[in-house]
Amino acid sequence: MSENTTVIERAVTTTDPALLSRYWIGAAGLGLFLSIGVGFLAALERLDLSTASIFDGADVIFQLWSAHRVGLVLLAVLPLILGLATAVVPRQVGASSLAFPRMAAAGFWVWLFGAAITVTGFAVDGGVGAPGATSQTQAVAITLVGIMMVLLGIGATTICVLTTVVAGRSSGMSLGDVPAFSWSMLVAGTMWMLTLPVLMGNLLLVYVDLRGRSAVRFGAEEAIWEQLSWAFTNPQVYLWALPLLGIVADIIPVSVKAKLNTNRMFGAICLLGFVGFGAYAQTYFDLGTPVRQEAFSVAAAFVAVLAMLMALGALAGSLRNGAKETDASSATPLVLAMLSLLLLLVGTVVGALNAVESLDLAGTSAIGAQMIFTLAAMLVGMVAGLSWWGDLVAGRATPQRPLLITGLLLTLGLGLVGVADLINGFNGLNDFTGAVLSEAGNSGSAVDTLNLIVVIGLGMALVGALNGMISGCQHLRSSEPAVANPWGGTTLEWSDNEGSA
Amino acid sequence: MVTTAPVAPANRPRTLMVGTMFATSAALMFFGGLFSIYLSVRSDTLAWGAEWFPEGAISLLPGGMNMATMALSAVTMAWAVYSILNNDRVHAYLAILVTGILGVAVINQTVFYFMDIAIPVDYNEAAVLFYVIIGAHLVMVGLGVFWLGLLLLRTLGGQDTAQHRDLVSSAALYWYATVAVYSFIWLFIYIGK
Numbered sequence: 080m081s082e083n084t085t086v087i088e089r090a091v092t093t094t095d096p097a098l099l100s101r102y103w104i105g106a107a108g109l110g111l112f113l114s115i116g117v118g119f120l121a122a123l124e125r126l127d128l129s130t131a132s133i134f135d136g137a138d139v140i141f142q143l144w145s146a147h148r149v150g151l152v153l154l155a156v157l158p159l160i161l162g163l164a165t166a167v168v169p170r171q172v173g174a175s176s177l178a179f180p181r182m183a184a185a186g187f188w189v190w191l192f193g194a195a196i197t198v199t200g201f202a203v204d205g206g207v208g209a210p211g212a213t214s215q216t217q218a219v220a221i222t223l224v225g226i227m228m229v230l231l232g233i234g235a236t237t238i239c240v241l242t243t244v245v246a247g248r249s250s251g252m253s254l255g256d257v258p259a260f261s262w263s264m265l266v267a268g269t270m271w272m273l274t275l276p277v278l279m280g281n282l283l284l285v286y287v288d289l290r291g292r293s294a295v296r297f298g299a300e301e302a303i304w305e306q307l308s309w310a311f312t313n314p315q316v317y318l319w320a321l322p323l324l325g326i327v328a329d330i331i332p333v334s335v336k337a338k339l340n341t342n343r344m345f346g347a348i349c350l351l352g353f354v355g356f357g358a359y360a361q362t363y364f365d366l367g368t369p370v371r372q373e374a375f376s377v378a379a380a381f382v383a384v385l386a387m388l389m390a391l392g393a394l395a396g397s398l399r400n401g402a403k404e405t406d407a408s409s410a411t412p413l414v415l416a417m418l419s420l421l422l423l424l425v426g427t428v429v430g431a432l433n434a435v436e437s438l439d440l441a442g443t444s445a446i447g448a449q450m451i452f453t454l455a456a457m458l459v460g461m462v463a464g465l466s467w468w469g470d471l472v473a474g475r476a477t478p479q480r481p482l483l484i485t486g487l488l489l490t491l492g493l494g495l496v497g498v499a500d501l502i503n504g505f506n507g508l509n510d511f512t513g514a515v516l517s518e519a520g521n522s523g524s525a526v527d528t529l530n531l532i533v534v535i536g537l538g539m540a541l542v543g544a545l546n547g548m549i550s551g552c553q554h555l556r557s558s559e560p561a562v563a564n565p566w567g568g569t570t571l572e573w574s575d576n577e578g579s580a
Numbered sequence: 581m582v583t584t585a586p587v588a589p590a591n592r593p594r595t596l597m598v599g600t601m602f603a604t605s606a607a608l609m610f611f612g613g614l615f616s617i618y619l620s621v622r623s624d625t626l627a628w629g630a631e632w633f634p635e636g637a638i639s640l641l642p643g644g645m646n647m648a649t650m651a652l653s654a655v656t657m658a659w660a661v662y663s664i665l666n667n668d669r670v671h672a673y674l675a676i677l678v679t680g681i682l683g684v685a686v687i688n689q690t691v692f693y694f695m696d697i698a699i700p701v702d703y704n705e706a707a708v709l710f711y712v713i714i715g716a717h718l719v720m721v722g723l724g725v726f727w728l729g730l731l732l733l734r735t736l737g738g739q740d741t742a743q744h745r746d747l748v749s750s751a752a753l754y755w756y757a758t759v760a761v762y763s764f765i766w767l768f769i770y771i772g773k
Contacts, residue, residue, distance in 0.1 A: 178595050238602045246598040269602075276606045277613030280716075284617065287712050292702045358609075363617045366624055 091188075094180035096165045099187055100472050101555070103162030103236075104465070106191055107155050108551060111458070112544040113198065114150030117143045119537040122496075125512055125530045138209035144511055145304055146201045148311045151454050152319055153229050154194050157271075159461045160322050161233065164240045164264050166472045167464075170572035171258040173249025178242035182235050190232025196225030208303030210511075216289060219300060223286045230279050234272065241268045249571065255341075258570040260464075262345055263325025266352040270318045277358040278310045305362050312446055313430040314379050315357025316453045320423055323460035324348050324390050327416040330467050331394050333568050334409040334416075337401025340393040347390035354379040354386065372436060380434035383427040391420065409566055411479040415463035415486040419456045422494065426452035429501055438505075444512075445504025448497045455493035455540075462486040462547065470561035471572060473554055477565075481550030488543025495536030499529040600750035604757045607720060611713070611761045615768060618709045625705065632706045633773050634699065642693040643770030646686050647762060653682035654759045657752050664740055664748045672740070672748075676732045679755065683725040686762075690718050710769060717761055724758050727751050 084092075093099065121143040124133050134140050169177050177183050200206065205218025207226075244257060244265045257265070285306065289298030297306070309315055324347065332339040364370045429449040433440045440446070462485050469477030500508075508526050564573040625632050660675035694714075699707045731751050734740050740748050 179599055182599075234606060238599055238606075241602050242595055242599040246595040272602055272606045273609050276610035280610050280613040280617070283716065284614065284708065284712050287701065287715075288708045295702055295708050296705050297708060358613060361617075364620050366620060 092184070094184045096169055096177040096180065096183070097472065097474065099177075099183055100162045100166035102187055102191075103158050103165060104472065105551065106194065107158035107162060108544065108548045110150060110154030110158060110194060112541070112548060114147055114155050115537060115541045115544050117150065117201075118147035119534065119541055121147060122530065122534045122537050126527070126534060136211070136213075138211045138213050139204075141209050141304075141511060142201060142204070142206040142214065145207050148450065149197070149207065149226065151450075152311055152316075153226065153233070154197070156319050156454055156457050156461075157233050158190065160264075160267075160319075160457070161236050161240070163326075163461065163464050163468065163472065164260075164268075164322070165236065167468050167572055168240050168261045168264055169243050169247065170471065171261045171570055172244055172247060173252060173571045174243050174247030177239050178247050179239045183239040186232045186235030186239065188232070189228050189235065193225050193228025193230075193232055197222055197229060198225075200225050207307055208300035210301050212300035214300060216300070219303070220286060220290050223282050223289070227279060227282050227286070230275050230282070234275055234279075237268045237271050237275075240264055241272070244268075255345075258325075258572075259328035259339070259341070259344060259348075260322065260325035263322045263328070263348050266348050267318060267321035267325075270321070270352045270356060274310070274315060274318065274356060274358045278307065281306055281361070309357050309360045309362075311450060312360075313357070313433060313449055314355050314360065314376070314383065316450050317351055317355030317383055317427070317430075318357070320426070320453045320457040320460075321348065321352055321355060323419055323423060323457050324351065326460045326464040326467070327394065327420055328390075329568075329570070330409075330412045330416045330463060332397045332401070333566050334406065334413040335398055335401030336406070336567075337397040339397050343389060343393040347386045347393065350386040350389065351383060354382045371434075371441070377434045377436075380427075380431045384424075384431050387424050387427045391424065394420070406566075411483045411486075412463045412467040412566075415459055415466060415483070415490075418486065418490045419460035419463060422452050422456035422459060422490065422497075425497070426456055429497070439507075440504050442510055443504035444500040444508045444510050446510045448500035448504060451493055451500060452497040455489060455497065458493070459486050459490050462489065467566065468572070469554065470565060474561050475554060475557045476559040476561055478550065478554060478557070481546060481553070485543045485547035485550065488539050488546065492536045492539030492541075492543055495539070496533050499532040499536065503529050594746065596746040596750045597753070600753050604754055607754075608757055608761070611716070611764070614709070614713050614716070615764055618713065618768060621705055621709065631704070633710075634703075637697070637699050638710075638770060638773050640770050642689055643766050646689050647766040647770075649682050649686050649689070650759045650762045653679050653686075654756060656682065657755045661745070661748055661752045664735075664745045665742050667742050669735065669738070672735050673732065676728055676735060680725050680728040680732065683721050683728065686721050687718060687725070690714060713769065714765060717758070717765060720758050720761065724751070724755050727754065 090098075120134075121140055124140050124143075134143070165177060165183065169175075200218050200222025203218045203221070204215045205220075205222040206214060207222060208214065208219055241264075244261050245254075248254075248257065254262075254265075284297045285303050286298070288294045288296065289300075289303075294300070296302070324344070328339055328341075328344045360370050360376060362369075370376060426449055429445060429452055432438055433445055433449055462482050465472065466477060466479055466482040466486075469482070503526055506526050506529075566573075622632055656675050656679040660672055660679060663669070663671035663675055694711075699710070701707055701711045728751060731740065731747055734747060
């Protein structure tokens with residue numbers, strides 16, 4: 080590039096994976112803060128279920144509630160994963176760079192503009208419809224366009240990561256030799272490429288039906304979320320958290336200086352990836368029995384628990400064999416990795432409970448609890464990953480304490496939300512409580528107390544996200560050089576870390 | 581101990597092919613999802629005894645013509661790959677050009693049919709699905725034609741040879757997927773209605 084280019088030109092036209100990784104993670108940090116923020120606002124309204132005391136009716140509350148879920152997945156969790164993968168995967172597999180670097184850069188910018196349009200759509204009374212259908216149709220259409228752009232950006236970058244693992248590997252490295260995080264990205268990315276296009280098809284159908292005329296069916300505002308919700312609930316939500324298993328499988332064995340049973344771990348990743356395929360769980364496919372009550376769906380919910388136990392078994396072997404060798408310097412990633420595993424295990428167990436018809440949890444806040452546990456697991460796992468590979472991503476030494484605080488706040492905060500929502504689910508509280516007492520399902524004093532805990536939990540998570548953003552900025556401004564191999568890792572990413580700033 | 585395996589070459593020969601495979605799979609899943617919705621909503625509607633497409637609204641002729649054109653284009657695409665493999669540039673130009681023209685013909689026929697058909701998009705669920713699926717396929721064909729144009733320019737410049745044929749192979753993979761998707765459109769929408 081010419082030396083006459085400005086900083087902005089260089090920033091916009093860069094194809095450097097390390098820089099793109101920082102863009103993804105920075106933007107996703109903001110997305111996380113906004114997503115938890117709108118969830119916090121929606122939870123505030125739940126404190127008094129007798130009336131819409133803060134916001135103007137159920138439709139506004141629904142927009143905040145749905146923005147929280149869409150934002151957590153598409154504006155926070157997935158971009159965070161892609162940010163880490165963009166920097167780490169090429170190095171792990173010994174590739175000279177990310178495959179199709181221009182497409183990866185385009186993917187980020189398309190995602191960023193899509194994210195901005197999505198946020199704008201939600202902010203101008205749009206979103207993904209509303210139960211009372213009183214939102215602005217044009218704004219709903221804008222939101223849909225934004226989400227489609229977000230999916231395009233995520234899809235383009237995912238293809239780059241997948242191609243890097245498949246075709247960019249170092250010569251002599253078979254797929255079985257690929258480090259766990261890259262392997263998990265291969266499985267998760269492949270499953271994303273099989274499910275995100277289906278969501279894109281749903282969105283296009285809604286958009287065409289909604290735009291410029293009275294909707295026939297697909298674009299009817301009160302039905303839009305119902306149709307898109309499969310992407311944000313069981314079992315699809317496991318696919319968003321799948322790379323977590325790869326992250327912890329890279330962290331734990333190195334931290335405790337013990338070998339990992341890779342066959343069992345890779346098998347667990349594949350199994351969870353298989354049962355996480357959720358594109359079939361759409362309301363359009365409810366012909367007679369709801370698809371979520373079909374035998375496959377119920378069995379998949381229990382197999383997810385087995386997959387988690389399989390992964391835990393593989394990691395427990397490493398912990399048992401190497402516990403005495405644990406290095407105190409790797410305490411932060413190790414602790415956060417263990418916490419994220421615990422959250423994911425709880426998430427799969429709650430998913431299995433939701434599948435038991437006799438417990439009558441369908442449509443209750445237990446559905447939200449499962450999503451929160453699973454996404455919280457991925458978020459805490461991401462913090463563990465950033466603590467582990469932060470030097471590679473930023474090219475500077477990674478301060479561990481702020482990341483530990485961020486991870487603990489997210490674990491505690493979102494864990495509280497999950498537990499309170501789960502108990503509320505057993506109390507019969509609806510997943511979306513609305514603004515009218517009769518629609519909430521239950522408004523007893525126990526539910527009110529638990530709703531207060533949800534607010535406190537989301538408040539803690541919000542502080543955690545803010546702390547993460549501030550410490551990330553401080554990290555990038557730091558001048559302390561990256562350590563070449565801080566953990567004594569044996570995979571390729573540590574072989575040439577000279578600091579990529 | 582740090583592993584010191586050699587760094588991979590900057591650009592492995594099959595990189596583009598692998599990337600195209602993932603992108604094409606995504607495109608197939610996009611249409612797979614839409615076809616599933618089409619068949620499921622159609623089945624539900626017919627089970628209730630309601631009308632799907634109005635009687636005589638969907639004509640087999642344009643669908644059949646397009647199917648024949650797409651099938652022919654698959655043959656010419658294979659001809660292009662074969663020619664490149666044999667370093668036969670003249671036949672490669674011709675095959676890519678003919679494939680592109682057949683693609684344009686499909687776009688032309690589909691647009692004409694859209695203008696001619698007497699079903700507005702908001703007529704019923706079938707109409708919405710009809711326009712979304714066939715419209716999305718139209719975009720897929722358009723992208724394919726653009727890719728073929730790029731390929732033609734590269735071939736004219738002598739950049740695609742038996743040794744450097746990844747772009748042709750990738751374009752062929754994408755084009756075959758385009759033809760495959762249309763065969764389902766023909767089967768489910770034009771024949772099955």
